[in-house]
Amino acid sequence: MATQRTENPGPGLWLGLVGDFRxxxxxxxxxxxxxGSLKARTLLTLLAVRWAQLVPLELVVEAVWGGQAPRQPGENVATLVSRVRAVLGSEVIEGSRIxxxxxxxxxxxxxxEAAAFVGQAEAYLSGGQPGAAVAAAVRGLGLLDGAVLGGEEAEWARPARVLHAQLLRRARRAHAEAAPRAVADHP
Known part of the structure; x- marks a missing residue:
């Protein structure tokens, strides 16, 4: 099944990890x-990869500077956070270096958002609503069309790559199971 990336950023701040970071x-x-700078964008990308988690300072430093950590990493990260907040709003990043x-x-x-659509597709499918399952699966697949971060191979991006692969399999499976049932329900 061919899909085309569908994204609806809408109001507020929306970050895209599939394809190039957006x-x-x-x-x-x-x-x-x-x-912001490449370092500021890397910080924001890392936080998007780990969107539901508190990211410790050590991981931020490793992702942003690799093996070349600055002498005062906490202060440097705090500066990056301040710069991102200045551009995108104070609500974009929560927390502190502590x-x-x-x-x-x-x-x-x-x-x-793709995970939510895939979960909906599976719930609709198990609830006997194949048409709704197809629609949700297609929306999820649209958000999953492409490689995570344009193929970024950094270890810190691995959780997003793994999740992307899992969601893609689940969305395709839900679509494959739901589509014939939806057609049978509405010949």
Whole structure:
């Protein structure tokens, strides 16, 4: 089944991990340099990869600087966080260098939305609603069309790559099971 990436950033802040990393504010793309330096974008990307988790300072430092950590990593990360907040809003990143950082509650991530659609597809399928299952699976598949972060191989991006592969399998399976039933229900 061929799909085409479908994204609906809508209001608020929306981050895309499938394909090249993308940032939208109220449906309008915020292009790379406007988000900040490469380090600031890496920080935001890492937080999107781990959207539901508090990311410890050590992991942020490793992702942003690799083996070349600055002398004062906490202060440097705090500066990056301040710069991202200045551009995208104070609500985009929560936390501090003591406890770690995470995306703010209102920030949406494409993989999280895809996971919700896939879960809906499976629930509709098990609930005997194959037409709704097909629709939800197609929406999930549309968000999953492409490689995570344009093929980024960094270890910190691995959780997103693994989740993407799992969601893709589940969405395809739900679609494959639901489509014939939906056709049979509405010949």
């Amino acid at each position: 940032v939208y504010r109220d449906g309008v793309p915020v292009h790379g340099p406007k988000v 406890g770690g950082y995470r995306l703010g509650e209102g920030v949406r991530v494409d993989l999280a």
